[in-house]
Amino acid sequence: MSEQHQIIINGNEFSYEPGETILETARRNHIDIPTLCYLKGATPTGECRICVVEVEGARTLAASCATPAANGMIVRTESPKVVEARRLIIQLMLSSGNHNCAVRGSDSKDWTQFQLDVHQADSSSELCPVWGDCRLQDLAYRYQVSGERFPKTETVYPIESVNPFIVRDFSRCILCGRCVQACNEVQVNNAIHFGYRGASTKIIAAGDRPLKDSDCVFCGECVQACPVGALVEKDVRYRVRPRDTKKVRTTCGYCGVGCQMFLHVKDGKVVKVTGVEDVAPNYGSLCVKGRFGFDFISSPERLTVPLIKENGKFREASWDEALDLTAKKLGEIKEQHGPDSIGVLTSARITNEENYIAQKFARAVLKTNNVDHCARL
Amino acid sequence: MTNTIGCIEKADVILVTGSNTTENHPVLSASVKRAVSFRGARLIVVDPRNIKIAGFAHQRLRPNLGTDVAWINGMMHVIIKENLYDKTFVENRTAGFDELKKTVETYTPEHVEKITGIPAKQLADAARMYAEAQRGSILYCMGITQHTSGTDNVKSLANLAMLCGNLGIEGGGVNPLRGQNNVQGACDMGGLPNVFTAYQPVNSPDALKKMEGGWNVTGLSAKPGLKATEMIPAALEGKIKALYIIGENPLVSDPDLNHAEHCLKHLDFLVVQDIFLTETAKSADVVLPSACFAEKEGTFSNTERRVQRVRKAAEPPGQAKEDWKITAEISTRMGHPMSYSDTEAIFGEIRKVTPSYAGITYQRIEEEGIHWPCPNTEHPGTPVLHTAQFPIGKGKFHAVEWMPPAETADAEYPVYLTTGRVIYQYHTGTMTMKTGGLNERAPESFVEISPADGGKYGLRHGDLAEIASRRGSITARVQFSDKAADGTVFIPFHFAAAAANRLTNAALDPVSGIPEYKVCAVRLSKAA
Structure with a gap:
């Protein structure tokens, strides 16, 4: 008889793949164990301990992200002990730094002063920039805790915003290390690391220099990985809230890798881009161009009307006029000089459907095979 | 790929x-x-510049510009001599081994x-590293193709992969990395002068008849057309009178x-269809405003032949329209009505005339794209090509000799120039240069040069240098870098204000028509 691979989670039996962690087995079976530091595909660190579960017979709670499932193991994912541990962790996280969403607690006297301090540090009078889009906030609601239990720990490090793309707000960092793993284990840019020690711990780049002076190439993997408001796109911070946007999934328009991305659209304008996780070929990753190079879409320099050149100068024209002129000219030249006197350059930038139509136009209408694009350039 | x-x-080894x-x-x-970092793969990087990926390599080979066939042949020499090649694969799947040998x-x-210039021992070590691996993957890009010997370079890489049995297996392959989002698709769709969709030759009577039937037309030309790089000079000769340029x-x-x-x-007539008034659009007689990728529905095919959906997120600005609608309107006005309800209808027609796309539907690729060839709707697609056999049966070794580049350095133009891109900009910059942050990171052209060459030509880091070739000259800022090899400089081609392509050589690969962007001779001096 082959070896059994059975584990009991919350009273139900599940089979697991050898090597799988408790968390992986649970997630595969739609059992929701909360995580903060866990980053799929990277080495589990057990750093945040939010994913702890009770394993029968074990002396302490086990971090499910780092504990392999074993045969006959009896696991409880929401027992009183587990819930109590999670509540404590969330309370500790909330008490450190500028977590000025409502879950920080609003009853104590120092609430007003706290908000005013955060507003000053942040140069904004709004609540946290990731309010409503924050794993820590979600968990605080889920476990109904506030940050009042412990005295507030002061923030040691100021905000860094001296690069064009990413704001690093150390006051909201919970030191979960997801960004470090995203940078070192996913994109392997090896730009950021844990620095200093103990209460002074900080995520640092290049011996604690600004990102712009480090090996960072602004792929933004860390921003996408950050579960809280410590790493936010500069153009998005306090300007775009998820509730104001709709997401449209598409394929990146830059290089040939074909990364799957979400365009976040606000008032008809693309305002943010994120990678689509769990799907090939990029599994959530993007590069600096894909993630941040979208301003061209709504650039005022875009062409908006057809143009016709007269006496060396362009004038605006109607579609009818421009298309009629084009059709007439191409028709005349084909008539006079033959089909092969016309060439069509189609494009590596447009869709398959459009390329198909362009070459069909050249071949079936102009009757020439003079059609090519910039594959060679 | x-x-x-x-x-x-x-892969066990990546070249x-x-x-x-x-x-x-x-x-x-x-x-x-x-x-390399987590799965124990070995990495061989062969590049004249000491690029970042080379920092991860177990073997870094830095050949002189334009000597690719020589080092690849050299590796095969070692592999054959030391009996490291895959004899089963060579025997069963290939032809022409004796000639190659x-x-x-x-x-x-x-x-x-x-x-x-690659030390002999290093070349032999790299050859052994590649040959001794179970699964070897070759990744290459324009540094291989943009040479007068580009086709030979690619054939040589294919020789090397076949010799070691690295085709048709997971983790293997000869993998060109496509530089633009839909180069693969533009080729697949017949945006090439010699083939219809799915590479069906225009001069094949069968293919021609099939397309005439599919399109319900007669009189399609069986004569292969001009390549992009031939059309431009043909304009000067008066052979090409009109060009319709879309998004280039x-x-x-x-x-x-x-x-x-x-x-x-x-x-006589130039019509340009684009999203910006590009340098090319400025010289047009008619400019037609088009929609960008975020404003349209359709599909792109990526570098691994995966057909993926493009979806509309925003409206095109002003009166701009999707490219296919514009082309269809011109066609209709020329007396050939073209009307499609939407892009899915066009895709339906593509499937009918394109065997490799026949099994792909919008519905099937809603969540995840499919790799062509995908001949029918039950077919899962083909992630790895050539697993059982090559399209022509046995894979043919093409024995090729090394030929020097078209232009070599001499007393007058003593330095080699190679061109390429930087991470923060893209191609001619029409898109990326609209993002302030990208411009902040990469604001202007530069010439990357080794400190030793700086000393030789009296240039310091930050100086403005004049770089001149037989065809033109530009001014760019000097950037000392340990990426540069002595005697070879690099200039990115993004920046119109200091366009590297004023210097480059239009000598073409005789087969592919690719220009030799990667090698030309220049001289350097401090700008006046």
Whole structure:
């Protein structure tokens, strides 16, 4: 008889793949164990301990992200002990730094002063920039805790915003290390690391220099990985809230890798881009161009009307006029000089459907095979 | 690519050549870096510049510009001589081995060192590293193709992969990295002068008849047309009178720009369809405003032949329209009505005339794209090509001899120039240069030069230098870098204000028509 691979989670039996962690087995079976530091595909660190579960017979709670499932193991994912541990962790996280969403607690006297301090540090009078889009906030609601239990720990490090793309707000960092793993284990840019020690711990780049002076190439993997408001796109911070946007999934328009991305659209304008996780070929990753190079879409320099050149100068024209002129000219030249006197350059930038139509136009209408694009350039 | 991006992380050895992967395909480069850092893969990087990915390599080979066939032949020499090749694969799946063996016989590592500058021992070590692996993946890019010997370079890489049995297996392959989002698709769709969709030759009577039937027309031309790089000079000769250019900017991207500009002036009629008034659009008679990728529905095919959906997120600005609608309108006005209800209807027609796309539907690729060939709707697609046999049956070794580049350095133009991209900009910059942050990171052109060459030509870091070739001259800021090899400088081609392509040589590969962007001779001096 082959070896059994059975584990009991919350009273139900599940089979697991050898090597799988408790968390992986649970997630595969739609059992929701909360995580903060866990980053799929990277080495589990057990750093945040939010994913702890009770394993029968074990002396302490086990971090499910780092504990392999074993045969006959009896696991409880929401027992009183587990819930109590999670509540404590969330309370500790909330008490450190500028977590000025409502879950920080609003009853104590120092609430007003706290908000005013955060507003000053942040140069904004709004609540946290990731309010409503924050794993820590979600968990605080889920476990109904506030940050009042412990005295507030002061923030040691100021905000860094001296690069064009990413704001690093150390006051909201919970030191979960997801960004470090995203940078070192996913994109392997090896730009950021844990620095200093103990209460002074900080995520640092290049011996604690600004990102712009480090090996960072602004792929933004860390921003996408950050579960809280410590790493936010500069153009998005306090300007775009998820509730104001709709997401449209598409394929990146830059290089040939074909990364799957979400365009976040606000008032008809693309305002943010994120990678689509769990799907090939990029599994959530993007590069600096894909993630941040979208301003061209709504650039005022875009062409908006057809143009016709007269006496060396362009004038605006109607579609009818421009298309009629084009059709007439191409028709005349084909008539006079033959089909092969016309060439069509189609494009590596447009869709398959459009390329198909362009070459069909050249071949079936102009009757020439003079059609090519910039594959060679 | 013969294989997938996912395959890279299954390789035991990865050979990257002519690809500045971390800057031009950053997300794909992460697969290479992960394979090396966490999965124990060996990495060989062959590139004249000391690029970032080379920092991950177990073997860094830095050949002189334009000597690729020589080092590849040299590796095969070692592999054959030391009996490291895959005899089963060579016997069962290939033809022409004896001829290859004879050709590479003279390419001893010592002889190759004289041509390429790669130390003989290092070449032999790299050859052994590649040959001894179970699964070897070759990744290459324009550093291999943009040469007068580009086709030979690619054939040589294919020889090397076949010799070691690295085709048709997971983690193997000969994998060109496509530089533009839909180069693959433009080729698949017949945006080439010699083939219809799915590479059906225009001069094949069967294919021609099929397309005439599919399109309900007669009189399609069986004569292969001109390549892009031939159309431009043909304008000067008066053979091409009109050009319809869609979403391309040859007046920055073409080689020997001064000449290209001169050629386009001879056209009777130039119509440019684009999202911006590009350098090329400025010289047009008619400019048609089009929608960008975020404003349209459709599909792109990526570098691993995966057909993926493009979806509309925003409205095009002003009166701009989707490219297919504009082309269809011109067609209709020329007396050939073209009307489609939407892009899915066009895709339906594509499937009918394109065997490799026949099984792909919008519905099937809603969540995840499918790799062509996919001949029917039950077919899962083909992530790895050539698993059982090659399209022509046995894979043919093409024995090729090394030929020097079209232009070599001399007393007057003593320095080699090679061109490429930087991570923060893209192609001719029409898109990326609209993002302030990208411009802040990469604001202007530069000439990357070794400190030793700086000393030799009286240039310091930050100086403005004049770089001149036989075809033109530009001014760019000097950037000292340990990436540069002595005697070779690099200039990115993004910047129209200091367009590297005023310097480059329009000499073409005789088969592919690719210009030799990667090698020309220049001289350097301090700008006045």
